[in-house]
Amino acid sequence: MSTVVIIEPRSSGLELVTRAHELGHTVIVLSSATGPGQDPGKADRVITADTFDQGAVLDLIRALHAETPIDAVLPGFEHFVSLAAHAAAALGLPGIPPDGVAPLRHKHRMRRAVDAAGLDQPRYRTVSGSRSAAAAYAELGPVCVVKPVDQSGSLDVRRVGSEREAVGAFRRALRSGRAAGLVLVEEYVRGPEYSVEGYVEDGRVHVLAITEKILGQEPHFVEVGHIVPARLEARTADRISSYVVRVLEAVGLGIGPFHAELRMSARGPLLMEVAARLPGDRIPELLRLACGHDLYEIMLRCYLGLPNPAPATARSGARAGIRYFLRPGLDTYREFRVDPVIESDPRVREIAVLLPPGSALSEPGSSSGRLGYVLAAGASYRETAGVLRRAERAVTFS
16 A cells, blocks of 8 residues: 655544554654654654754655655644645645645635635734734724634634733734734624535535534633534535635635634624644544545545545434533542443443543633543434533533
């Protein structure tokens, strides 16, 4: 089979390593460190590298390619989409053109590309100082959203309702972002939130499913659950899918998976962000359980230059979902208990902790504050959503 390099597998990238191994590929992982949540256990070879030093990584990949030809280079996490694009280009392999990465990695450039295409989206301003943040709030308020231009996992994304809050949120976002000195202030959009999962191949966009999102309490925007596929009228689903196709054309994604987040507002779908990567939070597993789509294999085939078969028709009625456990105000815990009735429910596929007993728990202002999760699959939306709600109530941290 083929030799694939996966750069910094995290979140869904770890399962990508496993799936590539199961499909018979030789998997080489490049990682700056290993630790909790970063163990690429199915990799054939793990090489420690400074993955923030592009030149050093490109030299390393060229040397590896000289030893044994590499057939694909894939990003294992959103922050490494650009590095993977440069590496693939250096070896003449399929990938995102390096000069086309910016609107897929930097949210302010994404906004500009969507504006240039004439698509509706939240009003926004890119700011670089406290005064410009205050001015943006005055223009876009009385409620706005402040976010880093290049982070993930809802880190330091915050709803603000005053100039003071806007300036404070700007300073936090500025510290957490990697792009020097830039932060987004955006119009606050009311409406249910969804994500759209799919892939691009040979210039054609394939929408596989629309995911319904369950969000935690504002002012944060932590995702506490997902259900695949969302419960939507066919006309609304078509409207969302068509909008996302136009967004992808605007940002120029030509290969591989995408994950687009939006809110369905009174004026139609409005983009929150789009990324050229696998969705996180086990959404690929939900997609497989509910619809039969293997987004890991699809991604591998795209980057290996192999055609994917036409997506299968989704199973009628089936749903899969995940619910994360948040316990605001809890500093730590010693014991995790699950009601035996929930634990023995055949619709519950997994139930586990993410932060082990004794961990110091942070306030749930980002995905790092989630204590654990339950993953379930049922024959209908109502059944699956009901199991997730009961499971959330049936676990205790004490």
